[in-house]
Amino acid sequence: MFSLTGKTALVTGAGSGIGAAIAELFARAGAYVVAADVNEIGGQRTIETVRAEGGQAEFVLLDVTNEETCTALANRLLLNRGPLDVLVNNAGIGHVGTLITTTATDFDRILNVNVRGVFNVTKAFLPAMVVRGAGSVINLASSAGLEGLKDRFAYATSKHAVVGMTRCLALDHAKSGVRVNCICPGRVETPFVKSRLAEYADTEAAYREMCSTQANGRMAKPEEIAALALYLAADESSFVTGAAFPIDGGMTAGSGKLS
Numbered sequence: 363m364f365s366l367t368g369k370t371a372l373v374t375g376a377g378s379g380i381g382a383a384i385a386e387l388f389a390r391a392g393a394y395v396v397a398a399d400v401n402e403i404g405g406q407r408t409i410e411t412v413r414a415e416g417g418q419a420e421f422v423l424l425d426v427t428n429e430e431t432c433t434a435l436a437n438r439l440l441l442n443r444g445p446l447d448v449l450v451n452n453a454g455i456g457h458v459g460t461l462i463t464t465t466a467t468d469f470d471r472i473l474n475v476n477v478r479g480v481f482n483v484t485k486a487f488l489p490a491m492v493v494r495g496a497g498s499v500i501n502l503a504s505s506a507g508l509e510g511l512k513d514r515f516a517y518a519t520s521k522h523a524v525v526g527m528t529r530c531l532a533l534d535h536a537k538s539g540v541r542v543n544c545i546c547p548g549r550v551e552t553p554f555v556k557s558r559l560a561e562y563a564d565t566e567a568a569y570r571e572m573c574s575t576q577a578n579g580r581m582a583k584p585e586e587i588a589a590l591a592l593y594l595a596a597d598e599s600s601f602v603t604g605a606a607f608p609i610d611g612g613m614t615a616g617s618g619k620l621s
C-alpha cells in the first residue's frame with residue numbers, strides 16, 4: 363500500500379461517503395487526518411472509525427462556503443502542524459434539474475459549495491504549500507465535469523468548473539512542486555446518490571437507470587474512489603499533475619452504441 367506516514371491531510375466533507383472513505387484510508391496509510399465537515403455527527407463518526415483502527419485524526423467543523431473560517435483553520439493548522447501535505451477538496455452537493463427548473467437560488471447554492479468552496483479552501487491552504495515547495499491537492503470533480511449530464515444543469519456546470527480550476531492551479535504551481543489533480547467519479551453509492559434518487563417518483567427505476575449508465579452496469583463503492591485518492595496523495599504519483607481522472611466504470615469511455 364502507498365504510505366502517507368508523517369503527512370498531514372485535510373479532507374473536506376469527510377463526514378460521509380467518499381470523503382469518509384478517503385479520510386479512513388489515508389489514516390490507515392499513516393497520515394494525520396483533519397476531517398472537516400458541516401455535519402458534526404458524520405465527522406465525529408469518521409474520526410471515531412479512524413481512532414478505533416489506531417489511526418490519528420481530528421474533526422473540525424468547517425463550512426467551505428465561509429471564507430473566514432477556512433482562513434482561520436489554515437492559520438491554526440499552519441501553526442500546529444506546518445503546511446498541509448495533502449488537501450482533498452471533496453465537500454460537494456448535488457441538484458437535479460434543467461436550466462428551466464433550476465432557480466437562481468439553486469444555481470448560486472450549488473456553485474457556492476462546489477466551486478466557491480474549492481476556491482476558499484485552496485486559497486487558504488495553497489500558499490504555504492507553494493512556499494514549502496511540496497504537496498498534493500486533490501479535487502473531487504465528477505464524470506459530469508468531463509461531459510454534459512441530462513437533468514443536472516447546475517451540478518454539471520459546477521463540476522466543469524472544478525476540472526478547470528484543477529488544470530489552471532496545476533499549471534500555475536507546477537514549478538513549485540505542488541501537484542493538483544482531480545478525480546471524476548461516475549455514480550458512487552453514497553448518501554449523496556441516495557438523496558438524488560429520492561427526488562425521483564420511481565426510485566427503483568431511477569437506480570436501475572443510473573447503474574445502466576456505467577458500462578460495467580454498477581455503481582462504485584466509496585472505497586474504490588479512495589484508492590485513487592491515495593495514489594494521488596502519495597509520493598509515487600510525483601509526475602502526475604493537472605490531470606482529470608475518470609473513475610466511472612466506463613461511463614465516459616464512449617456510448618458503445620456502434621457495437
Ligand SMILES: NC(=O)c1ccc[n+]([C@@H]2O[C@H](COP(=O)([O-])OP(=O)(O)OC[C@H]3O[C@@H](n4cnc5c(N)ncnc54)[C@H](O)[C@@H]3O)[C@@H](O)[C@H]2O)c1
Nearest residue numbers: 375377378379380400401425426453454504549550552554
Ligand atoms: N456519489 C457520487 O455518485 C459522486 C459522483 C461524482 C462526484 N461526486 C462528488 O464527490 C464528492 C463527495 O460526494 P459523496 O457522494 O461522498 O457525497 P455525500 O453527500 O455522501 O458527502 C458529502 C459531504 O460533504 C459535506 N458538505 C456539504 N456541504 C458542505 C459544506 N458547505 N462545507 C463542508 N462540508 C460540506 C456533507 O455534510 C457530507 O458529509 C462531492 O464533491 C460530489 O460532488 C460524487
